[in-house]
Amino acid sequence: MEAHLAQWLNLALRWSHVITGIAWIGTSFYFNWLNSRLAPPERSEPGVAGELWSVHGGGFYRVVKYAVAPAHLPRTLHWFKWEAYATWITGFVLLALIYYVGAASFLVDPGTARISPAAGVAVGIATLVASWLVYDALCRSPLGARPLILASLLFVLGTALAWGLTRLLSPRAAYIHVGAAIGTIMAANVLMVIIPSQKEMVAAMAQGRPPDAELGKQAALRSLHNNYLTLPVLFIMVSSHYPATYGHPLNWAILAGLAVIGVGTRHWFNLRNQGRRNAWLLPAAALGLVALALATRPRSDTGGAGASFADVRVIVARRCAGCHSSAPTQPGTPVAPLGVVLDTPDQIQASAPRILAVAVDAQTMPLGNLTGMTPDERALLGKWIRAGAPLK
Secondary structure (H helix, E strand, O other): OOOHHHHHHEEEEEEHHHHHHHHHHHHHHHHHHHHHOOOOOOOOOOEEEEEEEEEEEEEEEEEEEEEEEOOOOOOOOOOOOOOHHHHHHHHHHHHHHHHHOOHHHHHHHOOOOOOOHHHHHHHHHHHHHHHHHHHHHHOHHHHOOOOOHHHHHHHHHHHHHHHHHHHHHHHHHHHHHHHHHHHHHHHHHHHHHHHHHHHHHHHHHHHHOOOOHHHHHHHHHHHHHHHHHHHHHHHHHHHHHHHHHHOOHHHHHHHHHHHHHHHHHHHHHHHHHHOOOOOOOHHHHHHHHHHHHOOOOOOOOOOOOOOOOHHHHHHHHOOOOOOOOOOOOOOOOOOHHHHOOOOOOHHHOOOOOHHHHHHHHHHOHHHHHHHOOOHHHHHHHHHHOOOOOOOO
């Protein structure tokens, strides 16, 4: 029953994380689009920097943006912050539930580094804290006024973080923690910079003081940073479904390449929203994705003697069936993960492409290699599958 309830808790947290993440990213995309589409007002108004007319759902809307602030504080002022906070909170609780409570299975991998689950948890939490402190310090330094240099340095540091984590944690956990570090930076931008700046500006108006325009600029800059980070972090949120990325020997480089593609794609949209047509950036991102897929394609190894199904079935029974069975024997596994059952020859044959991807090429299964699948066993599985997965 405890495992059953844990599954439902996982579902509730993941669903909440996705819902709040959609709300947060949606507001980020909308307000950045809005800033790019503002035009000078048709009628001059004191302090108004631009306006936008739009139609949606059968109604007309007029949005006005002030250069700093209106002359008088409005009666009702809407804030956008809980989307960010709720996304981070649900994400961190989900991270703790899966990777920290189940550290021995999901967080650490003896094949990667021989560190204890407790040490792995410490590495994970330290990654989140250190990532924000380094990022914030760089933004507040003179480099903060030089966006291209700052972005380049942050990319190098992010790639180094990915490389380091893939040497300490399981590949899947390394990816997730890079995403959690990015998410922490984004949420902390809201908590530590954007909202305090807005609160100070509102307080100044309430006290009859002129708001500090520089605070508004800092908040807008951090908001723009968050906008560019959305697509890389969205990939990492779904990366556990793609073992060919995190399970590859060059997983850190693949993640860096996908981050560049994501940022480039977001930049194309931002330029387009500003009316600056760019014909090559989006096709270049698409070609980059194709090139990355081709460059990281695993080599086929069809040499050597073929493998018999009898040998394959023994390996599956010893290394896989504890979880992937109609009646799993692995503690904490009430049902076969993802519905993959490997009890019969036909079921094993039907799952051969999945076995090739996760157990042979990516080598991310069994989780943490708790059942001790050997390199020779993985090679034998690969030969059998690449020979057509015959049952004779």
